[in-house]
Amino acid sequence: MADGFAFEVLHTDGAARAGLIRMPRGTVRTPAFMPVGTQGALKGVHWHEVRAAGADIVLGNTYHLMLRPGAERIAALGGLHRFINWPHPILTDSGGFQVMSLAELRKVDENGVIFRSHLDGAVVELTPERAIEIQRLLDADIAMQLDECLELPAQGAEIARATALSLRWAERCKRAFEGAPPGRALFGIVQGGDDARLRHESARALVDMGFDGYAIGGLAVGETQAVMLAMVDATVPHLPAQRPRYLMGVGTPEDLLAAVARGVDMFDCVLPTRNGRHGLAFTRFGAINLKNARHAGDPRPLDAESRCPAARDFSRAYLHHLVKANEALGGMLLSVVNLFYYQDLMAGMRDAIAAGNLAGFAGMTREGWARGDLPAP
C-alpha cells in the first residue's frame, strides 16, 4: 500500500535474505540490527552517533517508558520520536519481557499481568489492550504483541501454558491494533520455549491470524546458542517469506552470523553498549578487552581501517587508561566502536547476500575473529 508498511526481499542466499522494510518514517535495510534505547536513550551514546554508526531503526522499551516518564506524557510531547529526537523508525517491545525480568510481585492471569514498578512500587496493570495503547501513544512504527516470556529451562507444561496464553493475547493485540494509522505495523511473537513442536504450533497459529511481521521471542534468556538456533530452525520454515522475521534480544556477533544464515531479518541487543561500558570492544579481530595490561603502552588504534572515528583516532593505550581510570569517555568511545562494528557486520552480510556469498563472508569473518588481535607492536 502507498505510504504503508512494506517488506521487500531483494536477494536470497540459501535461507538468508537481504531486503528493505519501507515505512513512512524511513526505510530499514535488512538484515538489520536495532540498538536499544531502553529509557529513551542508549547508555553513554548520543543519538547522532547511533545514526552515524548506520542504524536505520532503534528499539524503545515499553516497560521502562510506561513507568517513566509515562506513555501519556510522551504522547502529549508529540510521541517518542520527537521526545528522543530520533525521526527515523522505532520499534517498541510490548513490555512483557521486562515485566518478567524487572518487576516485583508480578501476577499473570488471562487478562494480563499486574506488577509492582521497580521504581516506586506502584501497582501497574499491563493487558494486551493496554500494551497496544501504550505503543500507539509512543507512536511506534513497529509495535509488538504482549506475550508471556519464561526463563529457560522451564517445565514443559509451563511452557505450553505460556505459549497458549501468548497466542490468545496475540489475538487481542491484533484486535486492539485495528485502526492504527497507515504504515504502522504489528508483529506477532512466536513462543514455545525450547520445544520445537510448540514453536511450530505457535508460528502456525500466528500466521493464521496474520501479522505484519513475526518475532521469535523467549530466547536469549539463558539457553545455549545451540538451543537458540534449533528454535530458530524450528520456526523460520513456518513463517511466510514475504514478512520480516525478528529474533528478539539477540545477540553476539556470532549469533547474528548464524541467525541471518537461517533466515532472520532483524535483531536487537544491549551488548554493544553494555560491553562497551565494561571495556570490551567488538572488532574484526574478535572481542578485545581494553582492561588488559598489554594495551597500556600500545600506541596503535583499535582498528586503523575501521569506519568508526573512535576506533581510529585514539590509541589502545588511551582507551586502556580511560577504562582503568573509570572515565566515562572510555565507555562512550567503546560503545560507539561497538555500535559501528555491529552495523558494519550487518552491512557486510547484506552485501554478501546480494553477492550470493554469505557463507564466504561468514567464514572470513569467523577466521578474523579466530586469528585474534594484532600481535604486540
Add this chain to the structure above:
Amino acid sequence: MADGFAFEVLHTDGAARAGLIRMPRGTVRTPAFMPVGTQGALKGVHWHEVRAAGADIVLGNTYHLMLRPGAERIAALGGLHRFINWPHPILTDSGGFQVMSLAELRKVDENGVIFRSHLDGAVVELTPERAIEIQRLLDADIAMQLDECLELPAQGAEIARATALSLRWAERCKRAFEGAPPGRALFGIVQGGDDARLRHESARALVDMGFDGYAIGGLAVGETQAVMLAMVDATVPHLPAQRPRYLMGVGTPEDLLAAVARGVDMFDCVLPTRNGRHGLAFTRFGAINLKNARHAGDPRPLDAESRCPAARDFSRAYLHHLVKANEALGGMLLSVVNLFYYQDLMAGMRDAIAAGNLAGFAGMTREGWARGDLPAP
C-alpha cells in the same frame, strides 16, 4: 619571537583586555576559559565537542596524570596532545593544588612534597624540578610552577610561610624550565592567601624573576567571592600588562564577568561538567535545575537561540527525564550545553571589550540571569 609564545593585547576596556596568546600549537583568544580534562578526559564529553564549543585550550592535571598512566608513559606515547587526541594548546597545572586536596599523608618541606597516591598508596615525591620535568614529558604548551596551596581561612603566619616557600619554588621551577623547546611557556603563581600585602609582595617577586604569564592561585578554595575579587584587585596592578593573567580554578559565570572586568585573561574550572552531571544547566536565563518537576512536561528546548545543538534539539521534558532516570546522556548533553555557554560568555566578553562595552554586556548578561528562566508555557 618567531614560532614562539607571544601575548598580544588587542583591546582594552577599563582594566579588561581582549587579546591573543599565540603558541606553536594554536592561538588562544583571551579572555579564555579552559575546560578541565582531569585524567586526560572531560567527564562525559567527547573532545570534538570541547572543540565545537569553542575552546582554544584545555587544562590537564599533572597530579592525576603522573599517577595514572604516568608522565613517562605519556611521553613514550608522543605526549599528552597525541594521547588525548587534542592537537591544540594545553596548559597543565603543577600538581601542587591536588596534592594538597587529594593525596594522603602529605609532608611539605623545603625540597618539595612527599605524599601517598590516593589510588594505590604509593609514596611519591613532587619537587619543583620534578613538576617541571613531568610537564615537559607531557609536553604542555603552558606549564605552571609548583606552589603550596592552602585552604582558606588559614593562619597569617602559615600563609606567609607558604607564600615564601612558593616563591623559592618558583625560582627553582624557572631554572628547571631553561632549555624548554621554543614556544613553551612557564607561568608563575601569585600566592598570599587572603592577605593583600602578601599578594602584592608575591606578585612583585615573581615579576622580578620574569615569567611568560602570571597566575593568581590559592583562590576558589572556600573563600567568599568578595575576598577572591579583593585578592584579584590586590594582585593585577602589580602584574605586567604585556603578560597573560590566569585566575586558577575560577569559577561561576558571575565570577568570570567580575574577574575579566578586573583584568584577568584566563580561567579554568570543572563547573560546566560537574554541574552538568548534576542536572544543572548554565543559560542566558541563569542556572536551570533540570531535576525540577516544572520541566517534566515542557516541550521547549533549554534555549532555542543557543548555538549549542544540545540546547536546541531536545526538550526540557526529555532532559528532565534523562536526569531523573540517571541516564548518562543527561549529564553528557548538559555538560555540552554548559561548555558552550561558558565559551559563548567568553566570546561575548571579548566582543564587548573590543567594542568598549564590557560594562554594558555584563549588565545585560546579569539582567538576563536576574530575570530568570522562561515563564511556564
